[in-house]
Amino acid sequence: MRLEGRDLVAGYEERTVLDGLSVAVPPGRFTVIIGPNACGKSTLLRTLGRLLKPRGGSVLLDGAVLHDLPPREVAQRLGVLPQAPLVPEGVTVADLVARGRQPHQRWWQQWSPGDQAAVAAALADADIAELAARPVEELSGGQRQRVWIAMALAQQTEALLLDEPTTYLDLAHQVEVLRLLERLRDGGRTVVAVLHELNQAARHADHVIAMKDGRVVATGAPHEVVTEQLMTDVFGLACAVVTCPLTGAPLVIPRP
Amino acid sequence: MRGAAKRGGYLLLGVLVLLAAVAASLTIGSRPIPLGEALDALLHPSAGEAALIVRELRVPRTLVGLEVGAALAVAGVLMQALTRNPLAEARVLGISAGAATGVVAAIAFFGVASLAGWIWFGLAGAALAGALVFLVAARTRDGSGPVSLALSGAAIDAGLGAVIYGILSIDAATFEQYRFWVVGSIAGRTPAMAGQMAPFLAIGLVLAVVTARGLDALALGDDAARGLGHRIQRVRLLAAVAAIVLTGAAVALAGPIAFVGLAVPHAARALVGAAHRWVLPLSALLGAALLLLADVLGRVISPPGEVAAGVVTALVGAPVLLWLVRRARTVTA
Ligand SMILES: Nc1ncnc2c1ncn2[C@@H]1O[C@H](COP(=O)(O)OP(=O)(O)OP(=O)(O)O)[C@@H](O)[C@H]1O
Ligand SMILES: [Mg+2]
Numbered sequence: 001m002r003l004e005g006r007d008l009v010a011g012y013e014e015r016t017v018l019d020g021l022s023v024a025v026p027p028g029r030f031t032v033i034i035g036p037n038a039c040g041k042s043t044l045l046r047t048l049g050r051l052l053k054p055r056g057g058s059v060l061l062d063g064a065v066l067h068d069l070p071p072r073e074v075a076q077r078l079g080v081l082p083q084a085p086l087v088p089e090g091v092t093v094a095d096l097v098a099r100g101r102q103p104h105q106r107w108w109q110q111w112s113p114g115d116q117a118a119v120a121a122a123l124a125d126a127d128i129a130e131l132a133a134r135p136v137e138e139l140s141g142g143q144r145q146r147v148w149i150a151m152a153l154a155q156q157t158e159a160l161l162l163d164e165p166t167t168y169l170d171l172a173h174q175v176e177v178l179r180l181l182e183r184l185r186d187g188g189r190t191v192v193a194v195l196h197e198l199n200q201a202a203r204h205a206d207h208v209i210a211m212k213d214g215r216v217v218a219t220g221a222p223h224e225v226v227t228e229q230l231m232t233d234v235f236g237l238a239c240a241v242v243t244c245p246l247t248g249a250p251l252v253i254p255r256p
Numbered sequence: 257m258r259g260a261a262k263r264g265g266y267l268l269l270g271v272l273v274l275l276a277a278v279a280a281s282l283t284i285g286s287r288p289i290p291l292g293e294a295l296d297a298l299l300h301p302s303a304g305e306a307a308l309i310v311r312e313l314r315v316p317r318t319l320v321g322l323e324v325g326a327a328l329a330v331a332g333v334l335m336q337a338l339t340r341n342p343l344a345e346a347r348v349l350g351i352s353a354g355a356a357t358g359v360v361a362a363i364a365f366f367g368v369a370s371l372a373g374w375i376w377f378g379l380a381g382a383a384l385a386g387a388l389v390f391l392v393a394a395r396t397r398d399g400s401g402p403v404s405l406a407l408s409g410a411a412i413d414a415g416l417g418a419v420i421y422g423i424l425s426i427d428a429a430t431f432e433q434y435r436f437w438v439v440g441s442i443a444g445r446t447p448a449m450a451g452q453m454a455p456f457l458a459i460g461l462v463l464a465v466v467t468a469r470g471l472d473a474l475a476l477g478d479d480a481a482r483g484l485g486h487r488i489q490r491v492r493l494l495a496a497v498a499a500i501v502l503t504g505a506a507v508a509l510a511g512p513i514a515f516v517g518l519a520v521p522h523a524a525r526a527l528v529g530a531a532h533r534w535v536l537p538l539s540a541l542l543g544a545a546l547l548l549l550a551d552v553l554g555r556v557i558s559p560p561g562e563v564a565a566g567v568v569t570a571l572v573g574a575p576v577l578l579w580l581v582r583r584a585r586t587v588t589a
Pocket of ligand 2: 163
């Protein structure tokens with residue numbers, strides 16, 4: 001599945017965040033977007049995911065203009081995990097994850113065995129099967145985050161856009177989520193995630209998009225993008241990049 | 257997980273409670289009529305006194321009670337979901353005030369002196385006020401989102417309230433008639449009125465069912481709802497139209513009846529969780545039952561007089577809601 005943005009202009013009311021940004025998401029790969037706070041990562045992800053309508057330019061999904069496609073059809077192919085979803089009260093984990101099946105259902109349609117299987121698989125993949133009966137509002141931040149990931153998984157889309165999927169998670173669960181995203185990629189899905197942890201981005205991504213002030217400043221394989229010069233430039237923080245002794249991936253270390 | 261079987265069980269319970277309420281409404285009153293005799297009067301029309309009371313008085317009253325109770329409860333669910341406000345009910349979107357303004361205008365300016373005429377003015381007033389609230393909210397930044405809906409509703413409610421009290425305070429004759437409507441009652445309604453209300457109820461209920469899944473998604477936030485493939489402006493518009501039609505028809509017919517729209521959705525959610533495909537039908541059943549039981553209670557509470565259903569709903573509803581709050585966490589929209 002090819003997803004790309006061409007000359008995107010997007011923002012909020014009088015504030016223009018993205019101004020003529022072009023970006024291509026490589027199909028079947030794991031892409032990570034990095035950049036400082038407020039540089040427009042979420043805005044880009046929301047535009048690519050059809051949550052925000054661009055004022056100029058267009059998002060193309062397999063060559064078709066995304067914002068002209070029927071929303072339900074898009075939701076069957078493209079799953080989005082927003083940065084800050086609302087937690088409704090009185091909804092159990094299983095019920096919430098089941099809402100991820102909505103794009104595949106009609107209002108007159110019964111719950112199908114296929115839906116049941118998708119929800120069960122999503123609960124297992126996000127490691128929350130044992131939480132299924134708990135009300136979501138009673139969960140910890142990290143447990144909730146995994147519930148949202150499970151909802152996006154239950155949607156069973158070819159492409160998955162996730163805004164900071166590892167926030168609130170402890171190190172073990174962060175790694176687990178990243179490995180899950182790698183498995184999805186290995187299964188042929190296109191995965192895009194916004195991450196703040198540069199070393200995780202460098203280690204797990206196939207493709208890195210570095211942003212600053214609403215622009216894409218570099219794209220490419222981790223070792224091409226995660227360099228001393230670029231990281232110092234993008235984050236305004238002097239840092240060294242060494243090679244990870246275990247994986248060979250670039251490792252960013254702020255200079256003392 | 258609350259299984260479908262358990263939730264289906266609550267729906268069945270709702271049906272049984274409603275059947276009991278209907279039976280009570282047909283049999284209990286200043287002239288008690290045994291159930292067998294009441295059913296007989298329905299099936300075999302005869303000229304006996306009991307048969308006449310059942311057919312001419314109790315049946316229309318019961319039908320109107322069913323319609324108004326179900327409509328107010330379902331509209332309450334919709335308005336609570338639209339505004340993400342667990343306290344939302346008919347007043348919040350300015351719909352009650354719109355209906356009241358219509359009725360006051362009918363009496364004061366058009367000389368309409370019968371309930372049959374007031375109904376249409378009330379419905380028109382409710383529709384105009386509700387549409388105004390929604391259109392004003394739709395033009396704001398958050399596009400008919402929870403906050404702008406609640407704020408413009410509150411503004412319209414306050415403004416129309418001032419108009420109503422202004423007219424009533426200088427026009428005592430209008431107040432004399434208006435007070436019969438504003439107390440909130442289902443007594444003295446005719447079968448024709450019940451029939452006039454039915455299409456509005458049907459439209460509102462169908463729209464509510466159609467938007468149920470969209471409302472489930474909206475509860476997760478606008479972005480999540482869009483991500484699940486919903487056109488959120490359309491979901492909000494359809495749900496608002498349903499709420500306006502249901503509330504407008506109910507309030508025009510029975511006057512502003514408090515508490516059904518507020519308490520019933522909470523009770524329903526406490527029983528079956530927050531998914532609208534369960535909450536909506538259960539609310540319709542329980543709303544109808546609550547209003548009928550309140551009406552029956554009003555008939556026997558101080559014979560030979562009657563207390564209007566609108567007064568009793570508040571009296572009955574308050575302790576029920578308090579009990580639910582104590583028993584379980586309240587579950588909001
Ligand atoms: N709903 C909104 N209304 C107005 N301005 C917004 C809105 N959301 C974001 N912005 C602004 O747009 C700019 C880009 O925000 P965005 O959320 O895309 O940043 P981000 O890169 O995702 O940051 P973070 O790492 O903090 O999540 C910021 O200046 C922000 O203040
Ligand atoms: Mg962000």
